[in-house]
Amino acid sequence: MDLNTLREERQKWLTWKNIKPYQDAIKALPVFKDISVSLGDTVEITIPNLSLAEAKQIESAARLMLPWRKGPFKINDLFIDSEWQSQIKYNLLEPHFDLKDKIVGDIGCNNGYYLFRMLTHQPKRLVGFDPSAIYYSQFQLLDHFIRSEIVYELLGVEHVEFYEHKFDILFCLGVLYHRADPVGMLKSLFKGLNKGGELILDTFMIDGDDEMCLTPRDRYSKIPNIYFVPTVKALKNWCYRAGFESVEVLETMVTESNEQRKTEWVNTQSLEDFLDPNDPTKTVEGYPAPKRVYIKAIKK
Template sequence: MDIEKIKKERQSWLKWKNIAPLREKLKNLPNIEVIEIEFKDIIKIKGEATKEQFLFIKEFALELRPWRKGPFDVFGVFINSEWRSYIKYNLLKPHFNLKEKSVADIGCNNGYYMFRMLEESPKEIVGFDPSPLFKTQFDFINFYIKSDIKYELLGVEHLPFYGKKFDVIFCLGVLYHRSDPIAMLKWLKQGLNENGEVFLDTFYIEGDEPIALCPEKTYSKIPNVHFVPTIKALQNWCKKAGFEYFEILAKKPTTFEEQRKTEWILGESLENFLDKENPDLTVEGYPAPKRVYVKLRKER
């Protein structure tokens, strides 16, 4: 696999007709002195913006919808994302040490988690996500943060061919989108240094048997969900991929506190994905979304 050729080809995606105008506007972002940046639950970029600068930033941020991950506050423009991503990040934070580590975030979206990781003093951070819109959101935020985070328009399937390995890999909310989950887990393993760790989260269903739900068309109105395993099935997948160490960090249902519709997304959110008569079920009649968070290692 020629990664450099793929990367070059995907740079052309930034010229798609729906993306190109956003990339042009990105070049005209106002230069505002950044006084302080807070990498807390709300990533805040502080400075004195004029009224015209504030309106430009707000208008541009709205053009970049939907904002899935966040929230962000850019010179007073509050980007109230669909997901309160700090809930997931704060759940995982006690379980990792990124100091001087080489870190990858697979399916990094607009980079919220990567920006939060900056305070952990990693050696480097590389994000993988094939979405040119999310890349543009990242570039917008990073124009003011000015981090050294590297953003690649690549997917998890490119990880084994990337040319370098990582000490810590985050892969959050990706596994259920893959039609061959064991192959994906193998790719993650191939992307690790010796004694490296993977932090993974995915949908799961209750049950003691090693089985998986295979939605007919959609799951919670999501069209590309292939398998929702029991935790035992997930563990078996990980073993088949070569991960002997499997630690459950947390299990929790998706709540309206964590995911909800705001003006910063276009379309529906969790409230539209669940059965109105029984919120324990999706609109399709499947068990409502629950997530399990696990840590994997190549060796015990």
Template sequence: MNFFDPFFDHISHNRLDKYEDAFRQSLDIRFHQRDHGDMPAWEKAFSQLPDVTPSRLDNTSDTLMIGSDSDLTPEQRETMVAGLRGLHPWRKGPFNFFGEFIDTEWRSDWKWQRLAPHISPLKGRFVLDVGCGSGYHCWRMLGDDASFVLGIDPSPKFLFQFHAVKKYQPTAPVFYLPLRSEDLPQNMQAFDTVFSMGVLYHRRSTFDHIDELKATLKPGGELILETLVIPGDENTVLTPSDRYAQMRNVWSIGSAEATKRWIERCGFVNVRIVDETVTSLEEQRQTDWMTFQSLKDFLAPSDITRTVEGYPAPCRAIIIANKPS
């Protein structure tokens, strides 16, 4: 099963065409040459999705809509639900497949509602979404009339979740590559808007990540960076001794003002903090489509303003900046 040919066919006619060899090399190293033990199960799950033409598609609603209940027979529905459940856990969404509501762990639509009023209009823009998860926000970007959207995330399971939607919008200019930002061709300067949401604190070097994002942007392009923050001034940074909210790979969390300064130090201009929101138990929670532990399990039982390790509970900031023209 090759999900990548449509991407290469598409970029042969746009500004990314000169990077085809670099993209192929990164995919070989990061995906094709690696063993993914669950791949047969994911392929089987994906094959259970019905080959039908949806009667409706809506990438503008909070719940992404693919088809209607009446598009499927009862037998097709049963098989489809089994396939979608075979791609559990569903973390970023929500989605509705032919009347089947996928109640994901995260209310990703809430994040979109927080950032949408502050960003430049996406109409006609080339957009990159770093750490895109299942691709929910990529489809929202298309819904806002972006001309091309590329999502990257190293998870092969998210690749299949993305293509569960893409299967029913095969010609949409939205694509997913199982890569990290450090795997992208160097100094592309190709994208008008770049999103990095929920990635910065997972990187050993925050400055390297910000520089990587900057290198993908055209001069004058816009960066939307969403990340964990802690209370404090521009000098406040938390480096967890081990885990943060039970996550192993959290290296540093700055205050919103500290993160703003990091972005400025990397050469961005017009840097502004547009939102800070404490993550609620309603925004991130266990559901029937994500049955593992979630936020409530990562907070101190006696004080939900602290993590189980004693750190400030998760709060997320959205920071917008521009690459100099």
């Protein structure tokens, strides 16, 4: 697979009429000096001596790029209150990984929130994969100030096995249920790892002791591209079939409104709209409400 040709083609996405305004707004931003960055639960960017006009310019650029799914972020007094309180997931996973001097990839990295947080662990290299020009633009806006060395690829999970190098750790958070061939996707991730490499993954799950999965006929939580929602045992079997020799369940957790909710930075529906108004344990379609399982799989 010729990834360089694919990269050139996807760079053209940034000239699309709905994306070009984002790119123009980023290019028009001033270059600031002496920026300080705090990579905690809220990724905070502090620009000294920021004028009112400059602050309004930054806010206008950020608001162009709605919806902001992952975060939160803060640029001086501007608080980008994202749909997902992503620190909940990150803080749950952080005790289970060691990134120092590792080559790390984040598949479906969105605007880079998790990648920015990972900088504190001093990895050797950070690469994000996401074929979304909107999320890439959000990342560019943030990285205009953070000035990281994160590599953001407008590529998908299907390209990982063909990438120019292998990874020591791959994160794949909230992607598996969007794939019609979950075992094939896990095989691609397996091939993208070095020997001894780790995959940290989360996906929707259903309760049960059987090796089975839910296959929605049309939509799940109003999401059309949800194909399979497995039990934990079924997910483990998928991982074994993909080649992983060890699968550890880190946590299971029901998605609640403190983690996912509508804010002024989200111009679409959110969790409250996806659940049965008379029974929040079910989706509007009558399926079990979203619950996630977090795993670590090892390539030996």
